[in-house]
Amino acid sequence: MFGTTFLLAVRSIFRHKLRSFLTTLGIIIGVAAVVAMVTLGQATTKAAQAQVASLGTNILQIRPGQGFGRGGGGPRPPDFKQEDVDAIAEQVAGVTAVAPQAQSTGTVIYQGANWSTTINGTTNAFFQVQPWPLVSGRVFNRQEEQAGKAVCIIGNTIRTNLFRGGEAVGERMRVNGISCDIIGVLSTRGQGGFGDQDDVVIMPIKQVQRRFTGNRDIRLMLVGVDPAYDGQQVQASISQVLRERRSITGGKEDDFNIFDTAQISATLTGITTLLTQIVTAVAAISLVVGGIGIMNIMLVSVTERTREIGIRLAIGAVASEVLMQFLMEAVVLSCLGGLVGLAVAQLVVLGLAPLMQVPFLFVPQINVIAFLISALIGIVFGYFPARRAASLNPIDALRHE
Amino acid sequence: MAGDPIIQLRRVTKVYGDGPTAFQALKGVDLDIAAGDFVAVMGPSGSGKSTTMNILGCLDVPSGGEFRFRGVHVETLGRDQRALLRRKYLGFVFQGFNLLARTTALENVELPLLYRGDPKKERREAALAALDKVGLKQWWDHTPAELSGGQQQRVAIARAIVTSPDVLLADEPTGNLDSERSVEIMQLLTSLNRDSGITVLMVTHEPDMAAFARTVIHFKDGLVERIERAHHQGEAVA
Ligand SMILES: Nc1ncnc2c1ncn2[C@@H]1O[C@H](COP(=O)(O)OP(=O)(O)OP(=O)(O)O)[C@@H](O)[C@H]1O
Ligand SMILES: [Mg+2]
Numbered sequence: 001m002f003g004t005t006f007l008l009a010v011r012s013i014f015r016h017k018l019r020s021f022l023t024t025l026g027i028i029i030g031v032a033a034v035v036a037m038v039t040l041g042q043a044t045t046k047a048a049q050a051q052v053a054s055l056g057t058n059i060l061q062i063r064p065g066q067g068f069g070r071g072g073g074g075p076r077p078p079d080f081k082q083e084d085v086d087a088i089a090e091q092v093a094g095v096t097a098v099a100p101q102a103q104s105t106g107t108v109i110y111q112g113a114n115w116s117t118t119i120n121g122t123t124n125a126f127f128q129v130q131p132w133p134l135v136s137g138r139v140f141n142r143q144e145e146q147a148g149k150a151v152c153i154i155g156n157t158i159r160t161n162l163f164r165g166g167e168a169v170g171e172r173m174r175v176n177g178i179s180c181d182i183i184g185v186l187s188t189r190g191q192g193g194f195g196d197q198d199d200v201v202i203m204p205i206k207q208v209q210r211r212f213t214g215n216r217d218i219r220l221m222l223v224g225v226d227p228a229y230d231g232q233q234v235q236a237s238i239s240q241v242l243r244e245r246r247s248i249t250g251g252k253e254d255d256f257n258i259f260d261t262a263q264i265s266a267t268l269t270g271i272t273t274l275l276t277q278i279v280t281a282v283a284a285i286s287l288v289v290g291g292i293g294i295m296n297i298m299l300v301s302v303t304e305r306t307r308e309i310g311i312r313l314a315i316g317a318v319a320s321e322v323l324m325q326f327l328m329e330a331v332v333l334s335c336l337g338g339l340v341g342l343a344v345a346q347l348v349v350l351g352l353a354p355l356m357q358v359p360f361l362f363v364p365q366i367n368v369i370a371f372l373i374s375a376l377i378g379i380v381f382g383y384f385p386a387r388r389a390a391s392l393n394p395i396d397a398l399r400h401e
Numbered sequence: 402m403a404g405d406p407i408i409q410l411r412r413v414t415k416v417y418g419d420g421p422t423a424f425q426a427l428k429g430v431d432l433d434i435a436a437g438d439f440v441a442v443m444g445p446s447g448s449g450k451s452t453t454m455n456i457l458g459c460l461d462v463p464s465g466g467e468f469r470f471r472g473v474h475v476e477t478l479g480r481d482q483r484a485l486l487r488r489k490y491l492g493f494v495f496q497g498f499n500l501l502a503r504t505t506a507l508e509n510v511e512l513p514l515l516y517r518g519d520p521k522k523e524r525r526e527a528a529l530a531a532l533d534k535v536g537l538k539q540w541w542d543h544t545p546a547e548l549s550g551g552q553q554q555r556v557a558i559a560r561a562i563v564t565s566p567d568v569l570l571a572d573e574p575t576g577n578l579d580s581e582r583s584v585e586i587m588q589l590l591t592s593l594n595r596d597s598g599i600t601v602l603m604v605t606h607e608p609d610m611a612a613f614a615r616t617v618i619h620f621k622d623g624l625v626e627r628i629e630r631a632h633h634q635g636e637a638v639a
Contacts, residue, residue, distance in 0.1 A: 004515050004518060015503045015504065307499065308501055308502075311500075312516075313460075314458075314493050315487065315488070315512060315516065316484055316488025316491075316513055316564075317484065318481045318485065318516075319480060319484070320481070395455050395460050398460075
C-alpha cells in the first residue's frame, strides 16, 4: 500500500506542476530563510571570534582612565611610564611580556608615493605578547630598541600601497619627514571590525616618543598572560602594582582599566548569537506560514478534487489509501520544498558571505533540522485535509460538480 | 446460467435525510438478478433507479431490508469492506465518464489494478488488453481532454472491466452520447456480457438501448413495477 500511494502521490504532484509549486513556495522560502540566517549568523560569529583571536588570546590591554562608560569629570588620569611597564614585567607572576605603546598618525613617503597611516611605537615585547609573524626581515635588535633608532616594520597595506607588493626590506622611506630604514614586513591580518590592522608602521617606542609625541607617555600597555596562570589572579596583581605606583589607596577607584580580550570575544559572541536568534525566529515564522500555505492549497485542492476522490473510492480505494495518498502528497511536496529551500539557502550564503566579509560555512545540523521541520510541517498540515478527503462519502463525492 | 442469483434484494428501503424533510426513495424493493444476465433498468425520473444502483454497487447502504451479493449480506458490512467488494467484484460506468483529468487512458485503466496491488508489468498488460477490447489500444497515451465523449466512455468501460469483475454497473452510460455512439457502447456491453460472462446492469431512459438487454426492470415510485424478459435478436442468436 505504501508503494502504491507513494506512486499516486508523486504522479499527482507532477501532473499539477503549478499547484505543486505554489504549495511548496512557502516551505522553500521558509527553509531557505532559516538556514541562510543561521548559517550567516554562525559565520559572522566565527569571523568576529577569528578577529578577536587575531588580537591574541590571553592579552590584557591596560589604559589610563576608568574604561568605557564610567568616570567622566575630574582631571585626566596620567599616562603610564616605562617604569610601570618594567614593574609589571618584573613583579607580577604569570606575565610573559609587557609591551608599551605610543601611537601617532603620520604620512609615509616612498619615491613620490605617499600614504597616511598609524605609527605605533613599541618594543620587541609586542611580538612576544601576541603572535604576529613577519613575512620578511626581522624585529628590532637590542641596540635599535634601546637607542630608539629610526627603523620600522611595516604592515602589509603599506607594502601594497607604497611598494606595490614588492620587496620593501632594506628600502628607506620617510615617516613624517624622518628618514627610516625598513627592517621587516608583517604578515597580513586582514580587514575587519577593528579597521585595517595591516595599515600600520611599527617603530621603536623611544623614536616615536622623541620625534612624534614629544613626551615619554605610554597610552597603552599590552600584557601577555601565561595561560597556565589564573587570568583573574594576574589581573588583580597588576591592579595592585599599579594602584601602589599611582598612590591610589583605600576605597578609591582605579584610575586605569584592564581589558581582557577573552572578555571582548565573549561579548561579541553573545551579541552575534542574540542577533542570530532574533533573525532565526523571524525566519521560523515564515516557515510556519509556509506550512499554513500547504494546508490551504491542500484544502482547496480537496474541494477541487472531490470528484477524483469519488472516482478513486468507487473503483475500490479504501479510505485509508486516500488518506495516505493526500498525506504522502503533502510530505513529498514539503520534503521537495525543503530540499529546494536548502539549495537556495546555500546559494544565498554563497552570494552574501563575501559581501558580509564572513567565511562560507555549511552547518550540517541546521540543514538537517530545517529539513526535518519541513517534513513535519508537511505531515501536520497535510493530515487535516487528507482526513477530510478520506471521510467523504463516495456517492456525494461523485455527484459533486 | 443456473444457480443462485448473484444479487438478491429483499424489502430494501432507502430514506434520504431525516425528520420532516426525510424522503423515502425506495419503499421495499424485491429483486433477484441471475449471474450472466444483461439487465436494463427503466422508469420515470425520481423513481429510485440510481438509488438502487448505488446500493447494488455497494457505494451506499440500504436503510432497511437485505442485500445479498454473492451470498454476502452487504448491509452488515463497513465502509472498507464494501470498498474491497467493489475492488474485487464490481465495475462502474458513469453517465459523466468520470475519468481522472490529465491522466492518460492507460493510467486511468490501470488505476483499479494499482489499488489491487498488481505488479507493474501485469498492470500494463491487463490495461492494454482492456483498451484493446474497447478498440482504443492505439489511444493509450491520450488524456481525457484529447478524446471524444464516446472514446472517453469506452476508456471508462475498459477501466471497469480491467479487473474482470462479476458485475458491471452502468448508470445512464449513453446519457451524454449521440445515438450512433450510444449503439457502439451498447454493442460493446453486449459483447462483454456474451463473451466474458459479465453480469451487466444498466440504467437507461431510452427503449432503443433497453432493447439490447435480456431483462428489463421497470421502476415506479420507489418500487419495482414489473419485469420484462425480452426476446430480441441478441438472444435469438444464442
Ligand atoms: N442524496 C440525496 N438526498 C436526498 N434525496 C435524494 C438523494 N438522492 C436521491 N434523492 C431523491 O430520491 C429520489 C430517487 O432518486 P434517484 O436518483 O434514485 O432517481 P432516478 O430514478 O435515478 O432518477 P433519474 O432518472 O432522474 O436519474 C429522487 O426523488 C431524488 O430527489
Ligand atoms: Mg438516476
